[in-house]
Amino acid sequence: MTSASMFTEEQEKFAVDQSKFLDEDCNEGICPACGRKSLRTYAYHTENRVRKSVVTYMWCFSCRKMKTWLGADAIGVAFSDPLGNYSLAERKEMESDIEAFLHRLDQLWSSGELPQKKLH
Numbered sequence: 001m002t003s004a005s006m007f008t009e010e011q012e013k014f015a016v017d018q019s020k021f022l023d024e025d026c027n028e029g030i031c032p033a034c035g036r037k038s039l040r041t042y043a044y045h046t047e048n049r050v051r052k053s054v055v056t057y058m059w060c061f062s063c064r065k066m067k068t069w070l071g072a073d074a075i076g077v078a079f080s081d082p083l084g085n086y087s088l089a090e091r092k093e094m095e096s097d098i099e100a101f102l103h104r105l106d107q108l109w110s111s112g113e114l115p116q117k118k119l120h
């Protein structure tokens with residue numbers, strides 16, 4: 001298996017435009033690196049800052065290119081989180097091994113707990 005590595009800057013922009021996060025019809029975008037329709041997104045809210053923020057992971061199931069970033073809560077809606085019971089410390093621990101973390105997200109994808117859905 002190819003190990004996870006970052007998208008190039010150019011691919012990143014395309015990847016963000018391609019994100020199907022919370023899109024009900026289609027949840028995987030086209031990967032700018034390999035062209036396959038397997039670009040996945042996972043995000044969670046974090047509150048260890050003054051402002052409410054969102055940590056986003058975007059990765060390709062096929063070629064393992066990825067991008068992660070912390071941003072302001074631009075999504076503005078509540079959404080499901082299968083890892084929502086973990087504390088920030090536990091998340092940090094989990095995310096310290098990025099390969100294992102992405103593998104876990106893929107398993108959640110296979111079991112149907114991901115992609116995330118809007119909460120009403």
Ligand SMILES: [Zn+2]
Nearest residue numbers: 031034060063
């Ligand atoms: Zn790819």
